[in-house]
Amino acid sequence: MSVSIGSRLLLLTGGLLIWAGLFLFSYILAALACARGFADSAWLGVGVVPLGLVLAAVAAMAGLLRLIRHARRLGARVQHARRLDDTAGVSADVARMVCLLAAIAIAWHVLPVLISGTHC
């Protein structure tokens, strides 16, 4: 088995990298919305900013799901092969746990805006 350390690290951190991407996106969106004054504008009655956030969060969650599935397959392969080296198994588990953390963080991330609105 020869995976590169880069792809292995990407697997381990992937979940939270998705969170980081969402965070960066929201930060820029909020900064622009407030600086350019479209924080409260709406489109068909739905706030532009909450809409953008929710769409991005849904995309992020979808990404997490894919990653989790990928990790589960990797874990299953390892069990099947009954390999003594547990690196892949550990990585698959850790990757899924990181995804779980990321899912909580993402839910947490969008809720306040939905509840408390989009004041600048």
Add this chain to the structure above:
Amino acid sequence: MQRETQSLSRLRKAAPNSLPRPDGELEALERAWAPPKGWRRLSAVNNTQVGLWYIGAALLFMLLAGLLALMMRTQLALPQNDLIGPTLYNQLFTMHGTVMMFLFAVPVVEAMAVYILPAMLGARDLPFPRLSAYALWAYLIGGLMFFGTLFFDAAPSGGWFMYPPLTSYEYSRGIGADFWLLGIGFIEISAIAGAIELIVGTLRTRAPGMSLGKMPIYAWTMLVVGAMIVFGFPPVIAATLLLEIERAFQWPFFIAARGGDPLLWQHLFWLFGHPEVYIIFLPAAGMISTMVPALARTGLVGYRWVVAALIGVGILSLGLWAHHMFATGIPQLSLNFFSAASMAVAIPTGMQIFAWIATLWRGNVQRSTPTWFLLAFFASFVFGGLTGVMLAVVPYDWQVHDTYFVVAHLHYVLIGGMVFPLFAALYYWAPLVYGRKLSERIGTWACALMFSGFTVAFLPMHLTGLLGMPRRVHTYQAGLGWDALNLVSTLGAFTLASGIALVFVDLALSSRRTRPERPNVWHAGSLEWLPQGAYGVRSIPRVEGQYPLWDNPALAPEVQSGQHYLPGTATGARETIVTSPIDASPQYLLLVAGPSWLPLLAGAGTAAFFLFLTVKLMLPAALGGVIALVACWLWLWQTDRGPVHAPVDIGGGITLPVYASGSVGHSWWAMVVLLLVSGTILSALVFAFYYYWTIAPGPWPPAPDTLPAWPWPAAAALLCAGSARLLRRARQALDRHAHRGLRAHLGIAALTSLSAWMIAIHGQWQAGSLATAHAFDASVYALLSYQGLFVAVVLIMAAYLLARSLAGVLDGIRRVSFEVCRLFWLYTLWQGVFVLAVIYGSAALAGAT
């Protein structure tokens, strides 16, 4: 876990080397690693020596900063006290905070890793011992000079986060702020050197078989911490650069009247500052994850959860920075995100705490000093974490911002979260240094005094803060309800200090009774408790589980008798095994650098350069810079030794080459890490550039007619691409052993790189853009100057490679120097193109809309 261990022992293969070992093998190993004697000891570079000095230096700075704290507490004991005036008090809290954070907390956790980590990984040394020696000397000499400013009334006084405009030229005229900016800027270099060492060390020098899944949690922690330093320190490096340039040359990065913004500093500072808190706490957590299983005599519960938690903290902590800025009037909309992330980060920290509690629960805990310190840690850190979650609630923060509540909170997490674990670690690992435990009696007393003193000092401060006492005030009126609380805090502070003093008494007493052997007093399962000499372990163990000493009780005698890998020195020099990063299979033999004066000289030169630069003594500064440069040159010259020896049999049928080039080599990895740092600094500067865009009240760019016509940046970008092509030709020449061609291409490529930069900067200048005019121009020149720095390094590298080629020590085989420089060079060229695209591309876009 249990089953895994059993199946492993059934399958255990015979140790890789057989007995008896040849005569003289051990003696040769000892000779290779013999530490220099007498005053030459200062030239030592191996991690067991440098690590100890490093820890000692960090503890020294803790004592110094602690003295400053006692001075402050003495002043605050009584209302309207006039022992210490406001000017000195400002210097005291600034120096206390700065020294504690930058000269104690971060260095001490790196120092502990320098000392313990290689032993825990089964390596003989770190991959770049001279780099750690350099980091130590630069830090120690520079740090002492920095502290010395207190005696010349030249200490900084803007608080440990140095907010402009207070620290701008206009409001802080003295050189105190410059000392902070240059001094800290350069301490950061030393921290980054440490991070490179730790990352490459954990990924590449683990004992054979210690795959990622079997790596000790402490190693995982230091890997995450290394990565956090790589991504966390650059923003503050960028910020200190910008503020120092503003102070020296009046480029208005933070001056609102000329398009700048003081808030930008806060963003950049806390982009670093919050990860910094975890850079301090995580290593402590890693030590706890090591001590708890040993003290409880059972494996850590939830290894995988803890690894996930470490990754979680590492990444989530990047999204917290603005929780230090809740009171600055940033849009409510953005604050939501930071508040949410600040609460989310409590989850992974909680996961670790539950893992430790579960382990203690399951195990049979040894009653000893480290255990007591760990209990002190649990009590205070959990409390500090909870007040942290309170502060993450925005309206609550508005209420207590800048009061003693925050002072209480930060000391609960810092002292609770890292000082108590550190002292636990000192007691736990002391037998590695002294050959015996420290005194249980003194230790227990010290812990009791420290914990009670700490609680008495800092618990009341929550109340003092809620009652409205602001932080950073040198005195207060009587009768506001703060009097008794302050007096109690002062008494507590002195009690805490006496506990710390007791620990030092214990260390001093024990150092006179050291024994040579290193008994495994806690019956721990990790490799650092194997019998060791100056050379580390006699033979490098084959690792088969997470707790090698528990999994194989015979490991210690096997290792000591030389039955494992590389039971001696194969080339007569210092060596360690480089393994693959995921499953740790042996790849090649790294020839580890031996004692040298050059790191000390380079460190002193670097420190002198920065010091004299601060006080504007240009000639001595230049001298220091030249010394540092020459020392580095000579030191690097000796490192790329080529395949000096035929491939070596390390046992178990494994034969390893003694030289590796290309992406397998450890230097290549170090360069990749360095480039990540460089890229992150660049991102911070780009962040600043765009930040001005979002805050611009009028059009952006503010004066489009002071931008160069497109041919200028286009020509510069083309030259960068051309230079990259020439570099490729140079490499092809090297492959063909065509020395002339190599030199010619190197030379022309260097000139092309230089001219690309000169054209870019000249284009900007001839269009009439002045860096002092507006923050926009300043940020453009900042990006171009940053590129200039890289081009300067490229020129030195080109000269170095030419010199090596002329001296006949660079060819198609002995080529690591070339490859490493080439990587940096290519990065520089692409960075150049990127910078041009950012500046002129976005200006063009903004102009078009």
